Amino acid sequence: MTVGINQLVFVCLAYVVFLFVIAFLAERAAMQGRFAAVLRSPLVYTLSLSIYCTAWTFYGAVGYAARSGLEYVTIYLGPSLVMIGWWWILRRLVSIGRNQRATSIADLISSRYGKSNTLAIVVTLMAVIGVTPYIALQLQSVVLSLATFAALEGEGHGFNPTQAAFWVATGLALFTVLFGTRNLNVNERHHGIVIAIAAEAVVKLVALLAVGAFVVWGLAGGLSETLARIDASKIGAWEVQSSRWVALTVLSAAAFLCLPRMFQVMVVENDDERYLQIASWAFPTYLMLMSLFVVPIAVVGLDLLPEGSNPDLFVLNLPLSQNQNGLATLSFLGGFSSATSMVIVATLALSTMVSNHIVMPVWLTLRQGGATQSGDVRGVVIRARRLSILLIIALGFLYYRASGGSGALAAIGTISFGGVAQFLPALLGGIFWRGATRNGALCGLGLGFAIWLFTMLLPSFGVDASLSRETFEHGLFGLNWLRPQALFGIEGLDPTVHAVVWSLSLNLMMFTLVSLLTFPDPIERLQGAQFVNVLDHSGPSRFWTASVAGSEDLMIMSQRILGASEAQRFFRKQAKAQGVPGHLPEPTPDFIEALERELAASVGAATAHAMVAQIVGSSAVSVQDLLAVADESAQMLEYSSQLEQKSQELSETAAQLRMANEKLTQLSLQKDGFLSQISHELRTPMTSIRSFSEILRDTSSLTEADKTRYASIIHSETLRLTRLLDDLLDLSVLENGQVSLYLGQDGLHNVIARAVTTVVSGGEGRLKVHVVPNEKDVVLNTDLDRLVQVFINLISNSQKYCMTDVPELTISPKLTDTGLTVDFVDNGQGIAPDEQAVIFEKFYRIGGSQGDGAGLGLAICQEIMERLGGGISYLKGHNGGAFRVFLPGTALAFDTTYREARTPARSDVSRS
Amino acid sequence: MPMADRPVFLERRSYRLRRMMDAVRFLPFLGLALWMVPLLWPLPAAEVAKNGIPMSTALRYLFCVWLMLVISGWLLWRKTRVQHPSEPANAQDTVE
Structure with a gap:
């Protein structure tokens, strides 16, 4: 019994309904705040990262292995290394993404380089050009797998690949629109989508493991037999070119960081920075399991399936050839899951970028004074996003039709990786190097992208398709050093290695050089400092001056973007934080800064900045603001130097006081000495006066001569005493400064x-x-x-x-x-x-x-x-x-010289 | 200035934790080095080895490294998860 295409479509639809249901349940649970432990668990986070493994991985890896041996594994080694090295880059990236409320990689890059919308547009366009082939690839894989089943039923069934691709695309667009644009604020997370892709991650892993186990133990007969079979097959020896091994590992690592959909699940949908460390070992485990059975499936497929069958479909064809229809259906669902989850998240990420950085700015410009006018911007944003989703899926579909479903899956994947990897210098430079400037980023991105187009994307269409044979052989404009597969005349490189090396290295060089030579504007410098120092817990720097922005205008605008109740809640919270009664906070720089971030989470940093700027009036940071900040710090410096001076003065005064105190102590000692001296001086004459006066009084038998002598002693002592007292008086008068000079x-x-x-x-x-x-x-x-x-x-x-x-x-x-x-x-x-x-x-x-x-x-x-x-x-x-x-x-009185020389020339006045 | 308020030496537990974080930082480089070992393997065309390295050996090697990295990452997470990753890195760099 074979699986009919109708049955398969039924299974497919049932699966899609299942996805819708769990997405819906997850959304509802999130709204009611239930099951938060499940919805926001590290397991779900890790599984959501698995959108890295697309249909390219599911089907393409086996085909890749069948064609070129172990090389396929590089696609997993790069991301594994990035995850294991989470501490170096991802930790920073997630912190910045959460801190700046980045909505996409374009938003992050533009925000870093001064909220430049030009840069955002460039990154968005590059991402769309780079990812659209990838989306087409997913559609192609679904159609291919469907066609495999249809082929089993014979020709009469009328399976139309284009129609199938159309319906798949429509279904995916519907799902993305339903669950991707429910809420505007990207930071509120798309729980429905995340849960759905987590479920799909489980399905694709189980499917691939099941097929692998069936192949190893069912078909090959055990592990050791499988290994022996592998060694005996035509890919049985190690023959990977060293340059491709390194280049593809680097490329996949770069793409893992730069792919818009990876940014979406890794940074935007991240709930807790701690999950990163869990994912750092859990996600490599997932990748390891995904790639574990690739080689056995490829080898057994090469052995069992007829010569010339498409190795990309071995995963599907092996169970089918053994009549394992259940397993084949599971395998189909695995591939279907890989394709759909990738398309959903990639479309979501790209549409966010397109609507925030292209549609909204255009809309704002078209409506002069837009932000202050009435009307629900919220509706506009959501409509813009839905439109973008449809546009991107339509682009993917058109690309699929145009390319005619040709080409090996892996080749398209590599080309897409090469395109988005061009963001890497600007991204890493932006988060590690404060000197990176907007012009540097623009030039680096531009050059890298141009080289990628010329050496990777355009040649992939084949000779004479987009580039003429002439160009291939003799270079662009006949310049020999501009050959798409031998730039600068260096021949013999593998085309992929050639493109990766030249595009990334010249991109990096241009980015560095221009950054070194140009000067960033103030916002760029502020943002640069914030990005690079994100882990230092530095507070947000000032962006807006306290200005004429009326809170009411801001309120009106916010209501239209955040929704009335949301905006009112935010304003009330801010007013409460400021301690202002009522609902309207003062338009302080802090408040406007917070508001801008809140809006940025909905419409992106550049658009939010532009909208706030329209109301606040002034550009974000003027030179005056910076000068004011500088003045403030200068004042602080001055104040502190004043304080220093004062404290010096104080210590000087203290020293003087100490000296004065010492002097006083000394004086006090002197006074004591003086008093004891004076009492002694007074006592000596007093003693003689007393003794002699007592003798005169008490002794009756005194001769007259004695009496006279004693009386004269008393007299002379009295004179001495008088003289002493006169002197003391004199001295005291002089010392007190009461003396008047005549x-x-x-x-x-x-x-x-x-x-x-x-x-x-x-x-x-x-x-x-x-x-x-x-x-x-x-x-x-x-x-x-x-x-x-x-x-x-x-x-x-x-x-x-x-x-x-x-x-x-x-x-x-x-x-x-x-x-x-x-x-x-x-x-x-x-x-x-x-x-x-x-x-x-x-x-x-x-x-x-x-x-x-x-x-x-x-x-x-x-x-x-x-x-x-x-x-x-x-x-x-x-x-x-x-x-x-x-x-x-x-x-001296010089003017009245005393001429009368009455003194002799040499007076000898001694009379002895 | 940055050293002013910090202790020069740490107690044993925090010292261990710091070294664990060092290991976390070092692990990707170990992985990179081990995964780049295949660059040294001879290709079948080379004259040294007629058949080159068998695929099964290559597979075993790559997946063993993978397993080792995953298990090391898990063990290190067990040891260091008390520490919130958003803790400033500079606190760990200056004090040893």
């Missing part, structure tokens, strides 16, 4: 003479005082009495402490630039160096000598000189005691 004018010589006279006349008179005269007398304008007091003090000190036999004191006044100095130098032994520092301290007496002074003289002198604006210091480097009195220029 300014007067007199010649310096007169002042010195007054002092000398006072001292010499009052003392024992042994001291000889010499005054070294100035040629010109200087007139002083200062408190003369005080100055005389200082001079007297110095002279009398000299008189007291100069212990030589012939004591002499030389007074030498001298005019300097800054004022007047008067030196008092005697010929005594001077003052010891360690005492020089302390002689101006209060109560200090040289050598602890018990003179009649209280040790306040020099301290008073110092205070007086400071009051007069000058100073007094000890002169080092003289044999005897030497003091220098300094008076500033302000204390």
Whole structure:
């Protein structure tokens, strides 16, 4: 009994109904929030990735193996390596895709390069051109398999391949429209479609494994026999060209990353980034199982089936030839599943790209001021997407009709891979290299695509079909280095290797070179930073300036894209986050940024950007914005430097305070010392006064002479006490700065003479005082009495402490630039160096000598000189005691030079 | 600056985890190297080996590598799944 074509169509329809039902149930469960664990399980994610295994894999791999041995396996090795290396690229890609809410690979690339719609259009067109043959291939495989069954029934059945292809295409379009455009927001995921393709993944795996098991254990008679049979067959030895092995592995890896349908299931439909690691071992397992029985089926098919039968259909023909109709039907369903799941997802991905990047922008441009006008954009978007789905499936169908169903399946697959692999440099460059620019991407893509067209797609139609024999042999325009299969005159390469190597390498080179030479605009740079640093948890950068955008306008627009309730919910959430009462949030940059992302999930980044731009008015980032950001950071820097300065000031102040504190402590110690000193100084005379007065009072037998002597002692002590108190008072007045100066004018010589006279006349008179005269007398304008007091003090000190036999004191006044100095130098032994520092301290007496002074003289002198604006210091480097009195220029009255030279040239006032 | 707040050495468990992640990163390169070994095999035309490598050997080799990679990937996933893959990579690179 054979399976009739009608029965097969019935089975087929039943299967399709089954797919519709589970897709519908999945959609409903997702809407009600049930079975989330199943709908979003890592298993479903992994199975959905299996749309990589299309009918090309299901039927074509066996044919491929029958033709060229193990080479077919490279198509699986590349994706396996990419999945196993998920940590390097896919992790990043999925993070970026989720972060930027990318709807497709064109959206991702355009978003990376400054939301450029030009780039999006280019990528979309390239994807459509690259993938359409692939869709045609799926239709062809379904028709071929149907034809195989039809052929069993004989000629009379009237099977029309074109009609069959048409109905298959229509059915697929219906399914995709129904489940692919239910919701607009791509990030809400197409649960129905994902579940359906997961089911189909199971069907095709089970079918291929069943056929494989049947072949190995049913036909070949066991594993070892199969292996022996393989070695004995005509593909029994390893004969894969090294260059093809590498090139095809690289190509399949690149295509796995760049195929729009793979991006759709891997990134857009991804629910949880953690699933990626599970898929990293689960998906290679799936691929391994899918390719496990390919070689045995091919070898047994070559053995058993008649010479010249199509190796692409061995999977179907082997069970049929053994009358295993059930298995044949299962195998047919496997192939049917592979084809339909691929077409559905590829169409969905492409239609998203076409509607978001071509239809919507055109629609927006045609309606000037479009985004602000009324009307439901939502409906437009969905209609655009449905239209795109029909358009793409129609394109696939037309391609199938045009190509006439010819050509080995694998060849078309490779060509398609080569086309989409051209995205790779722009994609990887975009996510790893901040320096990649839009122009670089455009140039690289353009060049790579052109080379692909010229060396891979057009030659595939055959000589004289699209390229003339002339071109093949002598190059384009007769340029010998432009031969489609020997670019730059390098001959002898395998055509596929040739095309892959040249297109990808020149694409990469162009992309890098132009990126290096061009300068990206601000949005590009911001997006570049966000893409490359996606794993650093960096917050989104600012795109929109706080502007005149009215929240209401944004609300109206959003409602039309997201739907009224959805938009209201979003706005309410944002308003709540901002803490604004009501439904309308403030149009802050953050809010507009979030809104743009929300819209991007529905209509793509470039379109969303354009729509928001229409309302917000300004372009996204102006130089002013960047400058403002720069200003902000400059202000921060300035502020922090101010803080630093302040803290430095504070620490300086603290240091000053510490110093002041030290000084105060010192002063307090000094005061204590002073008090104890003064009490001692007061006590000594008081003691003698008390003792002598007690003697006078209590002793009756005192001679008159004694009485007089004691009384005079009391008297002299009282005088000393008075003098001490006078000095203290004087000092305290001087120190407190309460002293008032009585300014007067007199010649310096007169002042010195007054002092000398006072001292010499009052003392024992042994001291000889010499005054070294100035040629010109200087007139002083200062408190003369005080100055005389200082001079007297110095002279009398000299008189007291100069212990030589012939004591002499030389007074030498001298005019300097800054004022007047008067030196008092005697010929005594001077003052010891360690005492020089302390002689101006209060109560200090040289050598602890018990003179009649209280040790306040020099301290008073110092205070007086400071009051007069000058100073007094000890002169080092003289044999005897030497003091220098300094008076500033302000204390001199130059204008009234005292001409009356009353002092003699050398006055000798000593009278001894 | 990046090293400022981080410990120089890690406790044993986190150290193991880091090395497991290293293995995850290394695995694709191992796979690539092993799958490119067939490039060294002589072709039947070469004079070294008259018949070249038999298909069954080639099949066994490729699928064993495949199985090994899958099992390694599974084991590594078992060991590292506590760690969320979105954790920043830089945290793992600077501290050893």
